[in-house]
Amino acid sequence: MKMIVGLGNPGAKYTGTKHNIGFITMDELAFQEGLTFNKSKFEAVYAEAFIGTEKVILVKPQTFMNDSGRSVRPLMDYFNLGIDDLVVVYDDLDLPTGKIRLRQKGSAGGHNGIKSLIQHLGTSEFNRIRIGIDRPVKGQTVINHVLSNFPKEVHEEMLFAVKDSAKAIKYWVEGHTFLETMNEFNKKA
Numbered sequence: 440m441k442m443i444v445g446l447g448n449p450g451a452k453y454t455g456t457k458h459n460i461g462f463i464t465m466d467e468l469a470f471q472e473g474l475t476f477n478k479s480k481f482e483a484v485y486a487e488a489f490i491g492t493e494k495v496i497l498v499k500p501q502t503f504m505n506d507s508g509r510s511v512r513p514l515m516d517y518f519n520l521g522i523d524d525l526v527v528v529y530d531d532l533d534l535p536t537g538k539i540r541l542r543q544k545g546s547a548g549g550h551n552g553i554k555s556l557i558q559h560l561g562t563s564e565f566n567r568i569r570i571g572i573d574r575p576v577k578g579q580t581v582i583n584h585v586l587s588n589f590p591k592e593v594h595e596e597m598l599f600a601v602k603d604s605a606k607a608i609k610y611w612v613e614g615h616t617f618l619e620t621m622n623e624f625n626k627k628a
Contacts, residue, residue: 440493440494440495440496440518440520440524441493441494441495441496441520441524441525441526441611441612442495442496442498442514442515442518442520442524442525442526443465443468443495443496443497443498443525443526443528443608444461444498444499444500444507444511444525444526444527444528445460445461445462445463445464445465445497445498445499445527445528445529446458446461446462446500446504446507446527446528446529446530446552446553447459447460447461447462447463447499447500447504448462448503448504449499449501449503453586455588455589456585456586456587456588457530457572457584457585457586457587457588457589458504458530458572458585458586459530460528460529460530460570460572460597460600460601461499461527461528461529461530461570462499463597463601464528464568464570464601464604464605464608465497465498465499465528467601467602467605468497468605468608468609469486469497471605472488472490474486474487474488474497476497476499479501480514480517481510481513481514481517482500482501482502482509482510483498483499483500483501483502483510483511483514484498484499484501485497485498485499485514490609490612490613491612491613491614493612493613493614495612496514496518498510498511498514504551504552505551505552505554505555506555507552507555507556508555508556508557508558508559508560509555509559511525511527511556511559511560512559512560515560522560522562522564522565523566523617525565525566526565526566526567526568526608526611526617527553527556527565527566527567527568528567528568528570528604528608529550529552529553529567529568529569529570530550530569530570530571530572530585531548531550531569531570531571531572532549532572532573532574532575532581532584532585533548533571533574534569534570534571534572534573535571535573535596536571536572536573536589536593536596536597536600537571537593537596537597537599537600538570538571538600539568539569539570539571539600539603539604539607539624540568540569540571540625541566541567541568541569541607541617541620541621541624541625542566542567542569542621543564543565543566543567543617543618543621544563544564544565545563545567546563547563553567566611566617568604568607568608570600570601570604571600572584572585572589573593603624606624607620607623607624610623610624
């Protein structure tokens, strides 16, 4: 069994924001697989399905970004999953819009959702897919940047990154190691 967690903020006002790229990716995967987020537990909504022969749980924590670990840790315990069975999808200011980067570990890099996960999971060694949202424009705060929608001129690049992330997740779930998945999808970036 594998758990894929997309980070974001719940509520309609955050739906299309850059900070919600993890939720957007979960929604894309759910759409591709014909799933709905019809279950809830431990302050998260989730969908369960088989992708190939692997059971997969797609998760959108409802705790708000900065407290994501409070939801993810009990879900992992409930489903008896190890850290290697987890992939977290989230936004990254240091990557241009349209680019993705897969990693097996790392610091939070100032990302409060990842800080929360590291705190609750007790490790920084978990699989990640970072999706680029670019840096704020001059004079814009980071908070205003991440809570704004994608401008029309980069919408296509954002969708490309979301679909590429979904492909990477499926590649991993279909039996490739995360290292193999990194080698396959980081070379495309």
